[in-house]
Amino acid sequence: MSLGNLRDFLEQRVTAALTAAGATDAPGVVRVSGKPEFGDYQANGIMGAAKRLKAKPRELAATVLEHLDLDGIAEVEIAGPGFLNISLHNAWLSEQLNQRSTLLVAAVSSQTVVVDYSAPNLAKEMHVGHIRSTIIGDATVRMLEALGHNVIRQNHVGDWGTQFGMLVTYLRELDDTEGAAGSVLADLEEFYRTSKAKFDADEGFAERARLAVVALQAGDPDVRALWQQFIDLSLTHCQTLYERLGTTLTQANVMAESSYNDALPGIIDSLRDKGLLQESAGAQCVFLDEFKGKEGDPLPVIVQKSDGGYLYATTDLAAVEYRSKTLAADRVMYFTDARQAFHFKQIFAVAAAAGFDTKQVSLEHYPFGAMLGRDGKPFKTRAGGVVKLAELLDEAEERARTEVRGRGELTTEDDINQAGQTIGIGAVKYADLSKNRTSDYVFDWDAMMAFEGNTAPYLQYAYARIQRIFERGEVDLESAADMPVSTLSEPAEHQLANALLRLQEVVEQSVAEGMPHYLCTYLYEVASRFMKFYEVCPILRSEGDQKASRLALCVDTAQVLKGGLGLLGIDTVDRM
Ligand code: ARG
Numbered sequence: 001m002s003l004g005n006l007r008d009f010l011e012q013r014v015t016a017a018l019t020a021a022g023a024t025d026a027p028g029v030v031r032v033s034g035k036p037e038f039g040d041y042q043a044n045g046i047m048g049a050a051k052r053l054k055a056k057p058r059e060l061a062a063t064v065l066e067h068l069d070l071d072g073i074a075e076v077e078i079a080g081p082g083f084l085n086i087s088l089h090n091a092w093l094s095e096q097l098n099q100r101s102t103l104l105v106a107a108v109s110s111q112t113v114v115v116d117y118s119a120p121n122l123a124k125e126m127h128v129g130h131i132r133s134t135i136i137g138d139a140t141v142r143m144l145e146a147l148g149h150n151v152i153r154q155n156h157v158g159d160w161g162t163q164f165g166m167l168v169t170y171l172r173e174l175d176d177t178e179g180a181a182g183s184v185l186a187d188l189e190e191f192y193r194t195s196k197a198k199f200d201a202d203e204g205f206a207e208r209a210r211l212a213v214v215a216l217q218a219g220d221p222d223v224r225a226l227w228q229q230f231i232d233l234s235l236t237h238c239q240t241l242y243e244r245l246g247t248t249l250t251q252a253n254v255m256a257e258s259s260y261n262d263a264l265p266g267i268i269d270s271l272r273d274k275g276l277l278q279e280s281a282g283a284q285c286v287f288l289d290e291f292k293g294k295e296g297d298p299l300p301v302i303v304q305k306s307d308g309g310y311l312y313a314t315t316d317l318a319a320v321e322y323r324s325k326t327l328a329a330d331r332v333m334y335f336t337d338a339r340q341a342f343h344f345k346q347i348f349a350v351a352a353a354a355g356f357d358t359k360q361v362s363l364e365h366y367p368f369g370a371m372l373g374r375d376g377k378p379f380k381t382r383a384g385g386v387v388k389l390a391e392l393l394d395e396a397e398e399r400a401r402t403e404v405r406g407r408g409e410l411t412t413e414d415d416i417n418q419a420g421q422t423i424g425i426g427a428v429k430y431a432d433l434s435k436n437r438t439s440d441y442v443f444d445w446d447a448m449m450a451f452e453g454n455t456a457p458y459l460q461y462a463y464a465r466i467q468r469i470f471e472r473g474e475v476d477l478e479s480a481a482d483m484p485v486s487t488l489s490e491p492a493e494h495q496l497a498n499a500l501l502r503l504q505e506v507v508e509q510s511v512a513e514g515m516p517h518y519l520c521t522y523l524y525e526v527a528s529r530f531m532k533f534y535e536v537c538p539i540l541r542s543e544g545d546q547k548a549s550r551l552a553l554c555v556d557t558a559q560v561l562k563g564g565l566g567l568l569g570i571d572t573v574d575r576m
Contacts, residue, residue, distance in 0.1 A: 057082030107148025
């Protein structure tokens with residue numbers, strides 16, 4: 001049996017001891033300790049329990065210690081006002097590491113989790129604005145799946161707004177020369193720009209564009225065919241980028257705004273039946289008491305415009321119903337930028353009031369900050385335009401190739417290209433994943449490409465270094481994988497061994513909070529502890545059991561780094 005979540009395991013033992021000591025319903029509150037001299041973990045729950053019992057914390061701690069069942073597992077000491085410092089025994093750590101399955105993420109539960117991520121607007125080419133949702137969402141689905149959940153990816157692409165009326169009208173009114181549409185569509189960004197200019201300058205065109213949206217939404221076959229042509233092309237662009245980025249999204253995960261079209265009249269009817277609909281300035285709106293403006297003025301959720309058209313909000317209400325009832329989700333996770341926080345608050349509230357969701361489903365918005373340039377302003381090209389994702393990835397790969405070429409470890413162009421791709425894409429993804437999701441994120445080439453610090457290249461380098469140890473020692477990985485970890489006599493070995501056993505708890509926490517940066521911070525810790533171990537503990541120059549044990553620690557580290565990066569959607573290379 002694999003150990004699973006080490007922190008939870010320790011906490012359960014401390015909680016049980018608290019109960020035995022007379023403090024019921026008092027959690028042990030076990031945390032990783034901030035400093036190695038305080039042990040590996042710390043239990044912080046005793047002070048709170050003592051306060052409620054009106055007992056002296058250190059006395060309660062002593063009673064807890066008598067009941068605590070960690071014999072053979074850890075040394076426990078009372079510290080400060082009533083903490084417990086928990087230091088895992090080396091023999092126990094080795095024993096755990098030698099059950100190889102402890103280093104794999106174990107399936108713990110199987111909820112149906114719908115993850116709504118990426119979701120670009122198909123009117124334009126995918127740009128950096130969608131990179132965060134795509135990358136963070138994809139790491140989350142990988143972690144969820146590793147934990148055994150049934151994950152349903154939903155790429156809620158925007159394909160249904162007013163912009164499409166404009167684009168379709170522009171496309172229709174182009175000189176009907178053979179192939180004109182095809183060549184114009186080759187650059188979606190340019191196509192969008194010229195149509196928009198026309199839309200802004202030409203009132204007649206703008207009006208025809210508005211009529212086209214209505215025709216499109218009403219199912220006019222000609223308008224629909226033009227629209228479909230446009231959408232297919234745009235989706236192909238997206239798919240190319242998903243593959244380049246190494247995300248798990250496929251065309252099968254596309255559940256576009258337009259797919260809810262037929263459900264929208266029903267949404268309006270239900271709202272009306274429930275008495276939630278109110279007309280305001282010709283539009284159909286829902287007013288809920290909890291949403292008021294600064295002056296206390298009621299803030300509506302508009303669900304149908306006066307011309308009959310539906311809105312982003314209407315579609316999202318239909319999506320809530322589909323995900324809760326048809327897909328039977330236990331949890332729906334939405335990854336969008338923070339500016340949509342209020343939108344989702346309103347949607348979740350209206351859905352609850354109208355009964356579009358189910359009792360069991362938990363609807364959760366995971367907002368993230370904006371992507372900024374080094375100047376702290378929104379990330380733009382030098383000319384002030386939006387940065388296309390494809391161009392950004394080109395540059396990442398180019399920079400990584402230059403770095404790899406300069407280091408001289410790889411010589412053939414093939415190897416350099418391969419490594420450049422893995423390192424360049426990995427750096428971009430990791431830079432995003434490693435920051436706290438909720439803060440704005442500064443895009444900085446030099447920082448993300450550095451081989452030092454909390455970066456993908458640093459982790460990939462640690463992994464490659466381990467491969468070099470095996471090469472130099474002429475040890476093959478498979479035989480090393482069977483060697484037992486035994487001594488752990490050096491503190492650096494102990495530190496590393498403990499870190500290796502924490503993968504499960506970190507992945508569980510990352511998923512619970514939708515915070516992939518916990519996993520990044522952890523992998524950085526593993527790599528740093530490995531580097532420390534490598535510095536102070538001779539590996540190939542040691543002998544016998546010690547050599548075997550140290551080689552085994554190397555294998556385990558490589559496995560955790562590769563597995564952990566894999567959960568973030570980042571590859572490794574053997575040499576760099
Ligand atoms: N297409 C939207 C955008 O680009 C994001 C959609 C997010 N998902 C949702 N169910 N609203 O901002």
